[in-house]
Amino acid sequence: QVQLVQSGAEVKKPGSSVKVSCKTSRDTFNTYAISWVRQAPGQGLEWMGGVIPIYRRANYARKFQGKLKINTDESTSTAYMELSSLSSEDTAIYYCAREGSGGYIDFWGQGTLVTVSS
Amino acid sequence: DIVMTQSPDSLAVSLGETATINCKSSQNLLYGAINKNSLAWYQQKPGQPPKLLIYWASTRDSGVPDRFSGSGSGTDFSLTISSLQAEDVAVYYCQQYFRTPYTFGQGTKLEI
Numbered sequence: 001q002v003q004l005v006q007s008g009a010e011v012k013k014p015g016s017s018v019k020v021s022c023k024t025s026r027d028t029f030n031t032y033a034i035s036w037v038r039q040a041p042g043q044g045l046e047w048m049g050g051v052i053p054i055y056r057r058a059n060y061a062r063k064f065q066g067k068l069k070i071n072t073d074e075s076t077s078t079a080y081m082e083l084s085s086l087s088s089e090d091t092a093i094y095y096c097a098r099e100g101s102g103g104y105i106d107f108w109g110q111g112t113l114v115t116v117s118s
Numbered sequence: 119d120i121v122m123t124q125s126p127d128s129l130a131v132s133l134g135e136t137a138t139i140n141c142k143s144s145q146n147l148l149y150g151a152i153n154k155n156s157l158a159w160y161q162q163k164p165g166q167p168p169k170l171l172i173y174w175a176s177t178r179d180s181g182v183p184d185r186f187s188g189s190g191s192g193t194d195f196s197l198t199i200s201s202l203q204a205e206d207v208a209v210y211y212c213q214q215y216f217r218t219p220y221t222f223g224q225g226t227k228l229e230i
Contacts, residue, residue: 035220045160045168045211047220061219062119095167102149103215104158106179108167 002028004096004109011115017084020112022096028107029053029077033099036070036081038092039111050099051079086116120145120214124223131202131230139226141195141212147175148192149216156216159188159197161208162225168211172197204230 007021022034035050049060051070058070069082079096093111100106121144131137147155155175160168170179172188175195185200199206207230212223 044225045162045213045222047218047222050218050220059218063219097167099215100170100173102154102156102174103218103220104156104170104173104213105160105168106170106173108169111167 002098002107004028004034004098004107006094006096006109006112009113009115011117012086014087014116014118016086017082018086018090018114019080019082020094020096020114022079022081022109024077024079024098026077028098029072029074029079033103034070034072034079035097035099035105036068037095037097037105037108039095040089040092043092048081053077053079083114086114088116090114091116119219120147120217120221122212122214122221122223124210124212124226126226127224128227128229131228133202133204133230135202137199137202137206137228139197139199139210139212139228141190141197141223143193143195143214145214145216146192147195147214147216155191155195156214157188157190157195158213158215159186160211160213161206162211163208171210199228202230206230 051058053072096109097105098107157175159172162168
């Protein structure tokens, strides 16, 4: 059974950063790309970026370049998403997800709620 | 970026009837090397992450009932849900994975 287990909810001040983790199995980590997708309250889905863990190569949506960093830890089969310069507009549920062959997302983490509030 | 536009934004259908959701892409999603369209459909219920229903425009994911079917090619796609059941109430999204940034439609809310 494929599992992606994310870290817990966060409350952050405007201007600060947040780091969310996504622990996977070794098989997922070594074989598949991991995407990060967010969903603002009551809104749709937004792809932020992704990483191929074995190559440590990340790809970011233009909107998030300079603000988002995705990296991985091979020793724990964990991917991380760090978002900086937070504003209220970054309040959202953040999902990590496994990309199947080609880029569709076949498994999702449970989501991590990040609330940005002063 | 490739823009995905779904229609309608919301849809009310009676139990047992058929619902059709449309998705239009601003660019051709046909991946010529394998002659497949890079288009997926997801179902999202409140408080849950999305669930993959269809990929390559028409391939049902494992365990997805055959009431769900996908069709289309190029820039125009559809998700059809036949014999609608109460459990199908959800928001449905299309997504292109032809090119990054991957992009989603705005979602279609399906109600009974």
